[in-house]
Amino acid sequence: MSAPRYHLTSYGCQMNKLDSELVESRLRQRGYVAAASEAEADVVLLNTCSVRQHAEDRVWSKLGKLRQRKRGEPGLVVGVLGCMAQEHKRYLVSRMPHVDLVVGPSAFGDIDDTVEVARHKNARLAAERDPARTKHEVVGAGVVTVDQGKSGDTIRRDVRVRPHRSQAFVSVMRGCNMPCTYCIVPTTRGDEVSRPIADIVEETQRLCDDGVTEVTLLGQTVNAYGRDLTGQGATLARLLRALHEIPSLRRLAFITSHPNFLGPDLVDAIAELPKVARYLHLPAQSGSNTVLKAMRRGYTVERYFARVEQLLAKAPDVELHSDFIVGYPGETAADFDATVAFLQRVGFAQSYVFKYSPRPGTVAAELADDVPDAEKERRNQVLLVAQEALTVAKNRALVGRTVEVLVEGDSKVDGRFSGRTEHHRLVHFAATDRDLVGRYVPVRVTEALAHSVVGELLPENAAEAGAHDPAETHA
Ligand code: 5AD
Ligand code: SF4
DSSP: OOOOEEEEEEOSSHHHHHHHHHHHHHHHHTTOEEOSSGGGOSEEEEEEOOSSHHHHHHHHHHHHHHHHHHHHOTTOEEEEEEHHHHHTHHHHHHHOTTOOEEEEEEOOTTHHHHHHHHHHHHHHHHHHHOGGGTTSOOOOOOOEEEEESSOGGGSOOOGGGOSSTTEEEEEOEEOOOOOOTTOOHHHHHOSOEEOOHHHHHHHHHHHHHTTOOEEEEEOTTGGGTTTTSTTTTOOHHHHHHHHHTOTTOOEEEEEOOOGGGOOHHHHHHHHHOTTBOSEEEOOOBOSOHHHHHHHTOSOOHHHHHHHHHHHHHHOTTOEEEEEEEESOTTOOHHHHHHHHHHHHHHTOSEEEEEEOOOOTTSSGGGSOOOSOHHHHHHHHHHHHHHHHHHHHHHHHTTTTOEEEEEEEEEOSSTTEEEEEOTTOOEEEEEOOOGGGTTOEEEEEEEEEOSSOEEEEEOOGGGGGGGTTOGGGSOO
16 A cells, blocks of 8 residues: 655644644654645645634635545545644534544644544545445544643654755744733643753754754743753753854754843843844834733833843844734724834834734633724734834845855745845845755845845855844844
8 A cells, every 4th residue: 555645734833833844754754755735645734823813714714625625535634733723622523523633732742643543543434435345343433632742842853844954943842821811822832841951952963963054942932941940940041052062053043032031141142152143033012011011911111122222232233023913902092103113112123913813712802802903904004014114224224235144945036046144134146056055155235125135146255244244233
């Protein structure tokens, strides 16, 4: 019999993308092969996200299509993984008979076994419907569900499933213990669990031995890393210092940070360690103290700003990235104006803006979702425009300068490559040599666009000119 073919679609955050890599690695180790397309797969898996309604709607609609397909293909295995599996387990099990497995994000460690059980159950059901093969045992149409177990972090990564040869994500902690009123993540991903420093160093070393030179550490509140590992003195600052020792590692980033855990030890590590990326993803969510308080974010605008000033005093070349939610219950026009002013005052290099989406079961879902959608949309646009002006100004300041780019691959335009600077800025440049992918090259910036810059490739010995370019400092 030929090897079973799987197809996995990932929705949502970077943690989900990493989880999908780990799930794929495990399936390949079990002898599964990637299907060329979803239509050719024997096992269709969706690694889902619950953070906003829109993300869930995409999956519900996909599941509707898979139900149709399964009518003609009863042996097809359909699996819902990740946050929606956790959040909607009962509904999926009781109301969606075409779903064969439902696996929460903290149970990916044995995903291959779970898929196998579901697959064999389906093979038996298919045989039962085939009168020529009646001797097969008949089993119930139960759904295979797993909530908790081994996390996927125990899985050894298969180099073939990594999208980039020289870049990798490493999970350092799972879950979140913060009380943000709007957020479903603490429910779907559970309490904070940090991995020991030694495990993370070992995994990172192995990745670097495989050719990785840029590592991004992942955690929902990555800078709270280690607080559950009592007595071990594990902090993100210590972890960064330990990883920094790996000789072939060149860039070390971490996402996502919470403003409350940006302490002096972390500031010092960022300032002192040259391999640490020169951007910090530090979501503010709002620039109004009333809204921040309602969200239970645990800081004020003043405190956020003071922390940023402490960071920039020691590491002036670091750029700030943020997330904002617009239209939180009770957000007034004045609150929103304060957010715009705050975004401009900090001078973020990049922001993601989200319209508030009530998540059932959260504290905020009990409040009236009283900002009309049209107004949410307007605020969303206004904030994006304000951010774009900042981003473009920063990009313009780079024109004429040389930056060091880690080449990620071809850009969508023919004959162009793209990559990122140590500030995570996207750079496009013309080149023909495929071997550039995975290398660090100097590029002179010639043009600033809204979300990226364009430049020309320089001879490789010009590389040093880009390091810690003063033009890339925070405004
Ligand atoms: N509605 C809108 N945006 C949300 N986020 C989290 N929960 C919600 C919600 N209910 C945003 C936050 C977070 C990002 C990952 O998603 O800005 O930082
Ligand atoms: Fe959600 Fe807040 Fe935790 Fe971020 S810190 S994952 S917004 S609860």
